[in-house]
Amino acid sequence: MIAVKLEPEPMALPPDYLHAKQGPMSWLTTTDHKRIALMFYGAVLVMFLLGGVFALLFRTELLSPRRDIMDATTYNKLFTWHGIVMVWLFLIPSIPNIFGNFILPLQLGARDLAFPRLNLASFYVYLVGATIVLSGLFAGGTDTGWTFYMPYSENTPVTLFPVVFGIFVVGISSIFTGLNFIATVHMLRAEGMTWRRLPLFTWSIYATSIILVLATPVLGLSLILVGLDHVFHLGVFDPATGGDPVLFQHLFWFYSHPAVYIMILPAMGVISEVVPTFAHRRPSSYAAIALSSLGIAFGGFLAWGHHMFVAGISTLDAGVFGIFSMFVAVFSAIKVFTWVATLYRGDIVFSTPLLYFFGFLFLFVFGGMTGVAVATQSLDVHWHDTYFIVAHFHFIMVGGSLTSFLAAAHYWFPKMFGRLYSERVGLLAASLVFMGFVLTFLPQFLLGNAGMPRRYYSYPAEYQWLHVLSTGGSYLLGSAVLLALGNLALALAYGARSEQNPWEARTFEWLSPSPPPEHNFESPPVIDREPYAFDLSEEQIRARAFPG
Amino acid sequence: MIGRAEEDENVAKRDAPVTTRHYLYAYAALIVLASASLGLSLLPVHTGLGVALAIGALKAFIVLAWFMHLVQENFGSKVFMFLAGLLVFTLVLLTALDPLTRAPYPPPPAENTVFRRAAH
Amino acid sequence: MPAPSPAEQFATLERQGATLRFGMWLFLTSELLLFSGFFALYGAYRATYSADFQAALHHNTLAYGSVNTYVLLTSSFTVALSVSAIRRGAGKAASAWLGLSALFGLAFLVIKAAEYGVHIHEGALPGHWYRFREAPTLGGARFYTLYWITTGAHALHVTGGIGVLLWLAWHARRGRYLPEYHPTFEMGTLYWHFVDVMWIFIWPIFYLT
Numbered sequence A: 001m002i003a004v005k006l007e008p009e010p011m012a013l014p015p016d017y018l019h020a021k022q023g024p025m026s027w028l029t030t031t032d033h034k035r036i037a038l039m040f041y042g043a044v045l046v047m048f049l050l051g052g053v054f055a056l057l058f059r060t061e062l063l064s065p066r067r068d069i070m071d072a073t074t075y076n077k078l079f080t081w082h083g084i085v086m087v088w089l090f091l092i093p094s095i096p097n098i099f100g101n102f103i104l105p106l107q108l109g110a111r112d113l114a115f116p117r118l119n120l121a122s123f124y125v126y127l128v129g130a131t132i133v134l135s136g137l138f139a140g141g142t143d144t145g146w147t148f149y150m151p152y153s154e155n156t157p158v159t160l161f162p163v164v165f166g167i168f169v170v171g172i173s174s175i176f177t178g179l180n181f182i183a184t185v186h187m188l189r190a191e192g193m194t195w196r197r198l199p200l201f202t203w204s205i206y207a208t209s210i211i212l213v214l215a216t217p218v219l220g221l222s223l224i225l226v227g228l229d230h231v232f233h234l235g236v237f238d239p240a241t242g243g244d245p246v247l248f249q250h251l252f253w254f255y256s257h258p259a260v261y262i263m264i265l266p267a268m269g270v271i272s273e274v275v276p277t278f279a280h281r282r283p284s285s286y287a288a289i290a291l292s293s294l295g296i297a298f299g300g301f302l303a304w305g306h307h308m309f310v311a312g313i314s315t316l317d318a319g320v321f322g323i324f325s326m327f328v329a330v331f332s333a334i335k336v337f338t339w340v341a342t343l344y345r346g347d348i349v350f351s352t353p354l355l356y357f358f359g360f361l362f363l364f365v366f367g368g369m370t371g372v373a374v375a376t377q378s379l380d381v382h383w384h385d386t387y388f389i390v391a392h393f394h395f396i397m398v399g400g401s402l403t404s405f406l407a408a409a410h411y412w413f414p415k416m417f418g419r420l421y422s423e424r425v426g427l428l429a430a431s432l433v434f435m436g437f438v439l440t441f442l443p444q445f446l447l448g449n450a451g452m453p454r455r456y457y458s459y460p461a462e463y464q465w466l467h468v469l470s471t472g473g474s475y476l477l478g479s480a481v482l483l484a485l486g487n488l489a490l491a492l493a494y495g496a497r498s499e500q501n502p503w504e505a506r507t508f509e510w511l512s513p514s515p516p517p518e519h520n521f522e523s524p525p526v527i528d529r530e531p532y533a534f535d536l537s538e539e540q541i542r543a544r545a546f547p548g
Numbered sequence B: 001m002i003g004r005a006e007e008d009e010n011v012a013k014r015d016a017p018v019t020t021r022h023y024l025y026a027y028a029a030l031i032v033l034a035s036a037s038l039g040l041s042l043l044p045v046h047t048g049l050g051v052a053l054a055i056g057a058l059k060a061f062i063v064l065a066w067f068m069h070l071v072q073e074n075f076g077s078k079v080f081m082f083l084a085g086l087l088v089f090t091l092v093l094l095t096a097l098d099p100l101t102r103a104p105y106p107p108p109p110a111e112n113t114v115f116r117r118a119a120h
Numbered sequence C: 001m002p003a004p005s006p007a008e009q010f011a012t013l014e015r016q017g018a019t020l021r022f023g024m025w026l027f028l029t030s031e032l033l034l035f036s037g038f039f040a041l042y043g044a045y046r047a048t049y050s051a052d053f054q055a056a057l058h059h060n061t062l063a064y065g066s067v068n069t070y071v072l073l074t075s076s077f078t079v080a081l082s083v084s085a086i087r088r089g090a091g092k093a094a095s096a097w098l099g100l101s102a103l104f105g106l107a108f109l110v111i112k113a114a115e116y117g118v119h120i121h122e123g124a125l126p127g128h129w130y131r132f133r134e135a136p137t138l139g140g141a142r143f144y145t146l147y148w149i150t151t152g153a154h155a156l157h158v159t160g161g162i163g164v165l166l167w168l169a170w171h172a173r174r175g176r177y178l179p180e181y182h183p184t185f186e187m188g189t190l191y192w193h194f195v196d197v198m199w200i201f202i203w204p205i206f207y208l209t
Helices: A024-028 A033-061 A072-108 A116-138 A161-187 A200-232 A245-279 A286-300 A315-343 A352-374 A377-383 A387-411 A413-417 A423-449 A461-494 A538-545 B020-042 B048-067 B075-101 C013-048 C050-058 C062-088 C091-122 C137-173 C183-208
Strands: none
Touching (some): A033 A413, A033 A461, A072 A116, A161 C013, A245 A286, A245 A315, A315 A377, A352 A377, A387 A413, A413 A461, B020 C062, B020 C183, B075 C013, C013 C050, C013 C183, C050 C137, C050 C183, C062 C091, C091 C137
16 A cells, blocks of 8 residues: 555644645546546547547548548448447446546535545446457457447357447446435535535536436447347347337437437536636526436436337337427427526636537537427428538537537646636637537538438549538547647646636535645535625635635 | 534435334335236236336335435435436436337348358 | 444435445336347337247247246345335345345246256257247247347346345345335345346236237
8 A cells, every 4th residue: 555644743734635644556546536537538539539539530532532541441430430329328327427526525514425435436437447448449340330230230150249348347337426426416415515516517417316316227228239239139129020120229318318418418517617607697598507417317207219210110209209209309408598598798708618618519419409490300301311410419419518528627727726818828629629520510410401311432533522521620620629638738837827716606515725725625614605696705605615 | 523513514314314114104105006017017018118117116116216215315416317317217218219200220131141140 | 232433425314325225226227228229129129020929929838938937036036025024124034035036036037947958959049049949930039039039038037136135135134224214235136126027018028918
């Protein structure tokens, strides 16, 4: 054991969580939610870069209509790998496991999560699952697309079982984390922290956790059944023995549609913190944002069938699902209007996280509105399985979640590391991310509408100029993301020391020093106010939180 | 430490705990219900899946409420269990609704001869 | 043995116990949704092959399944009695009740194995191995595929549950659970009851009507 416990000197502040204990073992065996969050940060960023490299490789192949650098099978594998890595190993764990883990107990005024050892277990289970998935992929596996549709998944000659089993294992990690967050929000709120005083990020993580706990097991089951079908030909979904492949899609999307909200709800939580902080104004309706998070979580469970309009499901069922899907859009719209109304007459400070919000606003509204369009059966028949759908969900997933992920990485950077990043480079990177993104995916809307189907490595020559634009955009997007992350990495070593609350935010995580000490607060805070009290001064909020 | 959380609504109500007598009544009820369900299925009159599932739901409720002490647990546990039950119901209903209302299936393979995988 | 002190993130021991039980309930909701996938498949296939399913059902091994129902219900009862014993501070009695429950669990698995033997003999096997002549081929194959994967998953849970019961019995015997604080013990028993609840629904859909 290399860990050495440093005794704090009398009258000095306790050391922060980064320095409270030393040595690699103190990290690997830690149960501190902040350190576990950082370990997730590292692992998830590796997955993100890996998924990005896969995307850039097949975008390069698409520069010309012919075969250039890879054959069809390699192309199929690469877009599958991109999807699997990005969805399950990056987007699902990204904001909840990094920022949720770090920030949620601080926002609640708690000393840690309810089950710290379960939290550490969640990290290691994630690592094991990710290792199984990646080794399955690199051992020549899986060209099915990230959706594993039957009956192709039963018959594909490549390896499949390690990949689906690895995703099952990663799912266990998700369940652990979601369970931990729900128990923490219910049981570990500081004195005076009523439900109406929960910060909005905590509300959205709470709603996300409900989905994680209740939807993930269905995914696990459906993937295990696919794996068994593939290996043992159980024929659960095999039409040759009277099975129904559409039922696989039912089970798969029962998870994977709510999974979209696992990715976007935390993003909305980040936005709901960034906007009031940099507008210095309380959200124009706290209840609207908080309750719409729950509305999205529950509504999202009833919308899964809209992925199957052209799969042969009954018209009645499809109609029911189409209507439920549009309900979800109502809740999302409530949030968008509330954020924009919060900016109105605010004392706006233009900063990197806020710039990401502006990008988010455009991309999310655009992606969301096309979502309502494809929730209409008659339109979906034209657009389904074309680049239109690809562009639509990348607008939500990348445009929504990735921009918010970067916003969160900048917004909480001083909190996590006690340093400030370069604002100018941050603003430049945020603008470039936005431009790169639009350049990548706007042409794909046009391609899809013109009839370009997804998942083909060659195409008629008249589509080429749009593909070239899209590939160029993807290079720009990749470089911009590297610039943003590089800026943060440099700030880690060379950034100026930050004050405790550099953005003058009012939520409770800023009541503790930045970076926080090992036990989060010097003494447990008392909460006697709503989380966005911008009428109170910094001294006032501290005096009220720590009386005496 | 123990016995100090009077004001705590998240801590289970332990003032009226489930006792051994409750367990006995619950067990008797479960045996009666299981036998009723079995008896109904053996009758020549066809009572259908709905009745059997309703009896099953009642049995599950008895186990949850008394064997598992849900009656004295906090509000959160009850809400989440209810929510999970509701989602199971929704999943089964909306999934089964699809084949129920679908246009007729294409003709199935001929009886017991063309199981494609049988040759493997 | 003195009362333990709560972990640093909890203000009181009651709250720690309540949180542990709440966490277990959340885990059980997750488990319930896992089984819901089987039920959804059953519902959809029964909607597709209604008559075939009923024919296959009436050829299923009703006696084995029904005996197992009573076995599991009784084991739940004895597990509940072990909680009563722990609350009285009678660790040895609790341990004995749990041992008895684990025996019931084992009996369930033995009966289940004998039943699987009958199915294998009849050719009522999943997927393309299906050779059962007495039920219609297409719907029958669907029925028995679902039967095998559902009861198989349930039997795995029973096996895990027996392990949990034995673990609890061992610790109860050594007096590890206090009459006023025993959340771990209750969590283990909750898991066993949950396994029973799942069988309560598996029994009617695969054996009764």
